[in-house]
Amino acid sequence: MSGCGSGYSSATPLAPSPVPIQAAAPPPSSDSWLAGYTLTGVSLSGVVYESTPAGSAPIAGARVYCELCGEGTHTFATADANGFYRFSGDLADGGGVWLSPGIRTPVLVLADGYADPPGLAGRYVLINGDTRFDMQMVRR
Secondary structure (H helix, E strand, C coil): CCCCCCCCCCCEECCCCCCCEECCCCCCCCCCCCCCCEEEECCEEEEEEEEECCEEEECCCCEEEECCECCCCCEEEECCCCCEEEECCCHHHCCCEEECCCCCEEEEEECCCEECCCCCCCEEECCCCCEECCEEEEEC
């Protein structure tokens, strides 16, 4: 994935939230791919949808992959009947997002019968606090 695409995808933070809680950074080592990142108590959520002549339609069951979400990273969430997905920011339950200042978080969405909009070369979201990131798909 490289660059941001066009479409409705947004990275608009939700209502103001308190300063994110941060867990300890991983121990520095030359082979740690998370060096420079800190597990932060913030969430990532949004809606997976398609544009139709009648307006936006949710895509239930879409699978959203977030490379830096969760304590163990490489996490999936499944969109509900309203197309809504969520990665928890609760550090006590293994949630949160590994963040590094100014670095965008890669996400991927997969849904049977759908593809990314033409010209979209990847989805990256800059997370600053609890963040909403809606993602559009198109029928194949």
